[in-house]
Amino acid sequence: MKLAYYPGCTLKTKARNLEDSALAALKALSIEVKELDRWNCCGAVFSLADDDLIHHIAPVRNLIRAQEEGCEGILTLCSQCYNTLARAHNLMIDDEEKRDTINRFMDEEPDYKGEVQVIHYLTYLRDHVGWDALREKVKTPLRDLRVAPFYGCSLLRPDDVAIEKDPTILEEFLSALGAQTVSLTEARECCGSYQSLANPDAEQQRLGKIFGAVNRSGANAIALSCPMCEYNLGRQQHQLLEQNANLTATPTYYFTQLLAVALGIEAGVCHFDLNGKPAFELLKEKSYIVSAAS
Amino acid sequence: MGDKKQDELQMIPVYIMGKKYDVPAELTIMKAMEYAGYQLIRGCGCRGGVCGACATVYRKAGDYKIYTGLACQTVAEPEMYLAQLPFYPANRATYKFDEIEAQAETIFALYPELFRCVACNACTKVCPMDVQVMDYIAELKRGDIEKAAKTSFDCIQCGLCASRCMGELPQYHIAQLARRLAGGKLAPRSEHMAEIVRQINDGAFDKWIADLKAMDQDQLKEVYSNREMEPHMGDENWRPKENRGLVS
Numbered sequence: 001m002k003l004a005y006y007p008g009c010t011l012k013t014k015a016r017n018l019e020d021s022a023l024a025a026l027k028a029l030s031i032e033v034k035e036l037d038r039w040n041c042c043g044a045v046f047s048l049a050d051d052d053l054i055h056h057i058a059p060v061r062n063l064i065r066a067q068e069e070g071c072e073g074i075l076t077l078c079s080q081c082y083n084t085l086a087r088a089h090n091l092m093i094d095d096e097e098k099r100d101t102i103n104r105f106m107d108e109e110p111d112y113k114g115e116v117q118v119i120h121y122l123t124y125l126r127d128h129v130g131w132d133a134l135r136e137k138v139k140t141p142l143r144d145l146r147v148a149p150f151y152g153c154s155l156l157r158p159d160d161v162a163i164e165k166d167p168t169i170l171e172e173f174l175s176a177l178g179a180q181t182v183s184l185t186e187a188r189e190c191c192g193s194y195q196s197l198a199n200p201d202a203e204q205q206r207l208g209k210i211f212g213a214v215n216r217s218g219a220n221a222i223a224l225s226c227p228m229c230e231y232n233l234g235r236q237q238h239q240l241l242e243q244n245a246n247l248t249a250t251p252t253y254y255f256t257q258l259l260a261v262a263l264g265i266e267a268g269v270c271h272f273d274l275n276g277k278p279a280f281e282l283l284k285e286k287s288y289i290v291s292a293a294s
Numbered sequence: 295m296g297d298k299k300q301d302e303l304q305m306i307p308v309y310i311m312g313k314k315y316d317v318p319a320e321l322t323i324m325k326a327m328e329y330a331g332y333q334l335i336r337g338c339g340c341r342g343g344v345c346g347a348c349a350t351v352y353r354k355a356g357d358y359k360i361y362t363g364l365a366c367q368t369v370a371e372p373e374m375y376l377a378q379l380p381f382y383p384a385n386r387a388t389y390k391f392d393e394i395e396a397q398a399e400t401i402f403a404l405y406p407e408l409f410r411c412v413a414c415n416a417c418t419k420v421c422p423m424d425v426q427v428m429d430y431i432a433e434l435k436r437g438d439i440e441k442a443a444k445t446s447f448d449c450i451q452c453g454l455c456a457s458r459c460m461g462e463l464p465q466y467h468i469a470q471l472a473r474r475l476a477g478g479k480l481a482p483r484s485e486h487m488a489e490i491v492r493q494i495n496d497g498a499f500d501k502w503i504a505d506l507k508a509m510d511q512d513q514l515k516e517v518y519s520n521r522e523m524e525p526h527m528g529d530e531n532w533r534p535k536e537n538r539g540l541v542s
Contacts (some may be wrong), residue, residue: 040413040432054460058413077475108419113451 003119004071005033006062008081009041015078015227015254017271022121022256024078024269029129029137033075034111036065044080046087052101059088060102064109066116073117077256079154079226086118086161120155122225122255131176139264141178142154146209147258148219148250149234150187150210151173174223177219177262182217186210190231196236208238209231211247215256221282222252230254234275251279266292295347323350323376324365337380343367346450349422351457352376362454380452384464387471395480397438408435410461417455417465421450424523426456427455427465434472442469443476502538 012021022072026033039062047055050129054173058085076082092099093114103111125134149170156162163169171181192203203271214222234252241247267289271294272280278294283289303318308326315330324338340349348365355373365378387404394400402408408431417427430445444470456466493499509517522536534540 007436012436012438038426038429038432040428041411041435043412054412054414057415061413061415106415183321 001073001074001117001144002071003033003075003124004066004069004116005035005075006039006042006081007035008064008066008076008078009126010077010227017229017274018077018227018230018254018256020224021254021260021265021270022133024260024265025091025256025263026072028260028263028265029134031128035157036069037072040154042081042084046084053098053105055129056088056091056098056102057106059081060087060092061106061109061176063092063116063118064106064112067112068110071116073119075119075121076215077121077225079120080228082118082163083154084122088227088275089116089118089246090160091113094253100214107233118161120163120225122169125173126169134176135178136171138177138262140262140288140290141145142258142262142288143175143178143180145179145221145258145282146182146217147174147179147223147224148182148184148187148214148217150191150222150229150252152188152225152226153190154225154228155228156188170223170225170255173257177258177275179221184213186213188221191226191232193228193232202285203232203236204240204243207236208247210243211237211240211250214250220252221258223255223258224252225255227235234279251275251282254280259288261288263288266290268292270282274289295332306370306529308370308412309374311377312375317370319370319372321364321370323352323368323370323374324372326370326534327365327378332379337365337378341366344450346452347380349379349452349454351379351420351454360420360458364422364450364452368422377453379452379457382457384453384467386455386464386467388403389471390477391474394475396439397474398434398439400475401434401437401468401471402440403465404471407461407463408468411435411463412461414460416458416460419460420454422452422454425449427469430469431463434468434507439472439531440476440480442472445497454486499539524531 006038009020023033030043035115038063040058042062043058045053054215064076074085076085092102092112120168130168156167159165171183186209190206192206195206196203222233224233237249237252241249253275257272257275260270261267268291272283305316306319307314307316310327310330310332317326317329321329324334324341328334337348339345343364343366349367350363350365352357352361352363353375354361354371355375389404391537410429411428413428415428417431418425418429423428425448426445430442433442433445447471449466451466451470453466456463459465506514506517522534524532524534
């Protein structure tokens with residue numbers, strides 16, 4: 001299957017640590033992907049209003065771009081891009097009337113009828129590399145990491161775009177990297193999303209619940225795939241800790257950063273500076289870091 | 295119009311701001327308007343297709359599409375319904391160029407409406423220069439200033455994109471900021487330019503200019519007429535014999 005790689009806007013700015021580590025890991029696994037020549041923002045949030053079709057134009061246009069480049073699949077990394085693209089794709093298959101309206105509006109583009117499969121990086125690793133093969137490629141098993149995988153919403157809901165129904169994919173992935181994993185019910189819940197701006201009190205309560213569970217599980221790291229979750233659980237974590245003395249700091253990583261580290265890729269590619277100092281310190285303390293100089 | 299007399303000309307009907315006029319075929323929209331009696335003060339600039347002052351919107355009978363063109367370049371067609379759009383209000387952010395950085399956040403802060411784009415592509419569809427307007431907006435949303443500068447390079451600032459935007463973006467002003475940042479802060483410095491400026495400041499060409507200034511009009515005409523020009527088919531190895539103006 002010819003794949004088009006769709007990065008998403010955030011990966012080009014605030015989440016370079018997600019993109020660069022992911023691409024370096026693919027290269028180390030001898031997988032070549034090509035970024036779409038032309039692409040636009042996916043829209044970030046799938047519009048739920050029944051008569052609001054204009055906000056489906058952006059994701060569908062990206063699917064058309066992949067189709068134009070002769071690709072049968074579009075590979076995504078960011079959970080929100082995955083969710084938005086996959087749901088737009090399903091809409092174009094399931095709802096003939098809306099499909100026709102959308103296609104007619106985009107009269108400068110070829111019609112889209114659902115020709116391009118939307119694939120998340122994790123699913124791609126599972127199906128095209130396989131956990132056993134991945135395990136063999138690992139140079140630095142992450143044995144002393146006890147990782148809580150955080151799925152959040154976008155990879156799991158709604159059902160028809162869930163990367164797995166009762167997800168164990170992140171656990172299996174992390175096990176292949178040699179890490180211990182802890183599965184938490186709270187890790188399948190919402191991170192609070194944009195409530196961190198609109199309703200900070202509710203956001204803090206939610207994060208308190210998540211970190212309570214993470215702390216009780218004895219996890220010393222959190223793995224995630226969504227820049228929004230990373231913002232709430234990672235960058236904003238200090239706020240939560242300032243208000244809750246009983247909670248312990250727990251570094252957050254994009255799953256691709258842990259992948260790159262386990263594959264023995266030079267740490268500079270992972271931009272750990274964007275995760276905050278403790279994230280890098282923990283991996284260094286465990287002697288997992290390969291630096292360019294050494 | 296050549297040597298043809300007016301009664302030999304084929305006349306075509308066009309509708310300027312809703313009123314019908316018969317104008318000679320093969321005129322540009324701008325000349326057709328002038329033929330019809332309009333005196334253009336605004337909405338008319340270089341007459342050479344580069345200044346962007348004469349953006350025109352038109353429709354054709356029985357066709358739902360909106361068409362656009364530069365009045366000075368586009369030939370009038372029969373049954374064309376047209377109007378000039380010499381100016382379209384679009385807010386331009388103010389900044390001190392020396393104080394801003396060539397980063398995505400600079401553009402986000404100066405033009406937060408960037409994120410109102412829904413990728414409808416109406417901007418690209420009306421661009422008379424065939425600039426991929428929506429694409430450069432998408433590039434700026436992900437902070438790719440250099441790519442956006444290249445994608446928007448042919449923009450002549452006519453403002454038609456802004457007139458059609460459902461997100462109410464001033465696309466062409468945002469693109470201009472991107473090109474300024476790319477040219478002023480991201481592109482490599484041209485060192486030979488700095489060198490020639492230094493030579494100018496050091497007076498290397500003062501005598502040459504003084505000689506020109508001392509000439510009378512006839513002498514100037516002669517010098518101008520006999521000036522050395524690059525041959526039309528000259529290859530990249532061509533060098534002028536007169537090389538006083540080159541970096542030494």
